[in-house]
Structure formats: structure tokens, C-alpha cells
Amino acid sequence: MKRQKIALIVLAIVFIGIFLLTGCERGSPLRTGDWDGNIFTNTWTNITFELPAEFWVVDSPSATFGQVTDFHLMHDAGGTNISMTYIDVTSQDGTAEDYLNMMKEQMANHAGRTRIFPDNFESTTIAGREFLVMRTRFFQDDNPNEIFFQDAYVYRFVGTMLLLLVTFSSDTMDSVSTFTSSIQSIR
Numbered sequence: 001m002k003r004q005k006i007a008l009i010v011l012a013i014v015f016i017g018i019f020l021l022t023g024c025e026r027g028s029p030l031r032t033g034d035w036d037g038n039i040f041t042n043t044w045t046n047i048t049f050e051l052p053a054e055f056w057v058v059d060s061p062s063a064t065f066g067q068v069t070d071f072h073l074m075h076d077a078g079g080t081n082i083s084m085t086y087i088d089v090t091s092q093d094g095t096a097e098d099y100l101n102m103m104k105e106q107m108a109n110h111a112g113r114t115r116i117f118p119d120n121f122e123s124t125t126i127a128g129r130e131f132l133v134m135r136t137r138f139f140q141d142d143n144p145n146e147i148f149f150q151d152a153y154v155y156r157f158v159g160t161m162l163l164l165l166v167t168f169s170s171d172t173m174d175s176v177s178t179f180t181s182s183i184q185s186i187r
Contacts, residue, residue, distance in 0.1 A: 030067075043186060045157075047185065052178065058074050069084070077172050089161050097132055100134045114138060116136065131155045137150075151165075152164075166180065
């Protein structure tokens with residue numbers, strides 16, 4: 001339960017920081033996907049995946065101020081969550097790397113948590129697109145033995161930043177890796 005709370009707090013802090021730093025506006029063209037049983041499909045982003053048995057959907061899509069969270073998943077083991085958020089950046093320049101640097105700066109200033117950031121961002125293909133990835137590790141300052149991981153996958157398209165945010169523990173690392181590699185393009 002404590003892991004779930006930590007993961008949700010981290011997720012909320014990141015989303016609030018993203019909102020404040022991007023200056024998103026209402027009325028954006030962001031579109032969410034649909035669930036058909038345990039199959040998720042978003043024709044706008046051209047992604048689909050089957051929900052793994054050990055994950056469950058936390059809530060339906062939500063939108064606030066030029067930002068849409070398409071899905072938010074939790075793992076049965078707790079402490080692991082995955083979300084896909086689209087951020088309207090049509091009025092801004094900047095690359096996925098700029099966006100990850102902004103996230104890194106915002107997360108580094110969070111008190112009570114020690115983060116270990118990578119020297120460089122990685123690149124990985126998801127659903128036929130090259131995402132830039134920032135892989136961080138963190139722990140609560142009062143419990144340095146309980147380490148969590150957070151991977152932020154970012155891709156910019158059509159005036160939008162796609163953010164796949166994955167927070168997990170070493171216990172669920174394999175499940176998370178299997179899930180992210182299962183995301184496919186529709187066409």
C-alpha cells in the first residue's frame with residue numbers, strides 16, 4: 001500500500017509540474033483511445049495493446065488544461081503504475097529532449113526524495129516510433145533501501161508530447177518490460 005501511495009504521489013507531482021511548465025491551453029485537439037474488453041486502441045496515436053493479466057485500469061481518460069491522460073494502469077503487486085498522457089504543445093517549440101530536460105529539472109527539486117538521473121537519454125522504438133527515454137531511480141530519504149524506478153518515454157508529434165510514464169520496483173521490472181514491448185502500431 002505504501003508503494004502505491006508513493007507511486008501515485010510521484011505521478012501527481014510530475015503531472016502538476018508538466019502542466020505548470022508547459023503552459024498548456026484549453027481547446028487542444030488531443031484524442032483518447034477506447035477499450036474493447038482488455039484491448040486498448042487509440043487510432044489518433046496509432047497504438048494498441050492487450051492489457052496484461054497482472055495489470056488493471058485505474059480510471060478512465062481525464063483531461064485538464066491541454067493535457068489528456070489516456071490510460072492509467074496499476075500492477076497487482078502494487079507500487080507499479082503506467083500512464084499515457086498527451087500534452088498540447090502546439091504553441092511551443094522544443095524537442096522530446098528539451099521536454100525530458102525540463103522534467104529532470106523539475107523532479108530534481110523534489111524534497112524528501114533522492115533521485116539518480118542518467119547522464120544521457122536513451123532511444124527506443126514503441127509502436128514504430130522513436131521515443132526518447134529518461135530512466136531514473138529514486139528512494140525516499142527516510143528509506144534508502146526501497147528503490148523505485150521511473151522511465152519517462154517521450155515522443156513529439158502533431159504539436160503534442162506523448163508521455164508514457166512508468167513507475168515500478170525491481171519486483172515488477174520484467175512485467176513492465178514485457179508490457180512496454182507489447183505496445184504495437186495499429187497499421
